[in-house]
Amino acid sequence: MSRSGNTRGPLMDLGEARPQVPVKARIQAPIVPRGSIAGRALVVVVAIMTYLASLTTGAVLLVYGAASEWQADVASEITVQVRSTAGRDLDRDVAAATALVRATPHIVEARPLSANESAALLEPWLGTSLALDDLPVPRMIVVRIAPGSAPDLATLRQRLADAAPSATVDDHRAWIERMRSMTGATVLAGIGILILVVIATVISVSFAARGAMAANRPIVEVLHFVGAGDRYIAGRFLRHFLRLGLEGGVIGGGAAILTFGLSESIGSWFAGTPVGDQFAALLGTFSLRPSGYLALAVQALVIAAITALASRRTLFATLDDID
């Protein structure tokens, strides 16, 4: 038995008594036993948080998508309204305005609504018994703009003022602005909820990590005795927390993806019914795009990473306290 430099012989010479050592590798127990960490409760907490976060993100994506579609629809259309004024022939004014609009560049279509179509528009408010001839109902011209182009509305207004003085042009700008601010508020509310969910997750994970360290304090002390540094010790715990975070993230994110998938299916079952049509009018087809599902999956992974980071921070702080 000698000790010189890095040369290491056997600690003791067993001579002829040397036993036959089994050659197969042993399966070693983890240094920190899995059962010693209150994992199930943490997985449930992370799963619930991930589910809530995913629902929030999905809802924001739905609203944002639907609002974008509305905006695109509304922005591709303008309305010219010709009012009835004393001393002017309304039909002639409508025809003149229509001809003028059709001659304007970037206009794809200009279609004056007939008297019956105007009546149909007013029917929900005025009923069917009223004769429209008794009312000074303005006439509408629905104008479609070529996609991606912007007609010169100022010039159009000026020329309309000459051809039909009572005509006004509505490019729905106020409506679009209102829609934009509503969408922005929804996205901000969603981000606020996400921040709250992340904070709650970090606090839950920190408590769990502190509890795990307290329950395994004898193991931490023994690891110190055999020369393990804080990084090594924290690493043993961190593996568990990363796994727990991934489990919770996959369960919560998976449940949210299923929820959206199911809602989409239910929406398609009710398609064509009054309820389904109402939903479709409000939220489109109530379906997330593939990129939306991808966002939910990435979010689940991010929450798992946040779980690992929060536990890491707590583990090092607790190790400092133990020292």
Place this chain on the structure above:
Amino acid sequence: MVRFENVGLRYGLGAEVLRDLTFAIPAHSFQFLTGPSGAGKTSLLRLLFLSLRPTRGLINLFGRDVSLLDKDGMARLRKRIGIVLQDFRLLDHMTTYENVALPFRVMGREEASYRREVIDLLRWVGLGERMDALPPILSGGEKQRAAIARAVIARPQLLLADEPTGNVDPTLARRLLRLFIELNRSGTAVVIATHDIAMMDQYDARRLVLHEGRLHIYE
């Protein structure tokens, strides 16, 4: 290797349990640390193992002033020290084999590289048949031998043992003493805290005697 200069230790606001300790532990040396119960033997061992900081004085370990060490530095020094505590501190969820192999595992070594060494040592300390047993079913003596095996397996430069033969029969106590002497001959400095006069009489070594917090050295 180890140098104490005017080291004092008190717990909280109590009286000093160790006073004005000035001594050195040379490399390759062998010493018994003895004294009556409550004299501060365990506290002195904990100072040597860096699990306590002195309230005054200077401790120099392996050429490093321990008051200047950060946590990583202390962990690096602890890897060069083996310690056997009275309460064994074995991990109950690990087999005897795994407990003894723990220092190698912490070093990041592959299991195949140390398997034979661990099994040889376990057989040497009489635990060859208990390799796969968990500590809760080991007797007090078996736990003690496992703790000793864990402390010496990585061949530390300094071995600290607190009453290492307290729970074993005289025959095994002699065998364990032989293990410590072998380890010392291979270059490890050994400090054994003990009440066991019979064991001290078996080997002519330096004696550090603690009495009322002060240290008396008999070369």
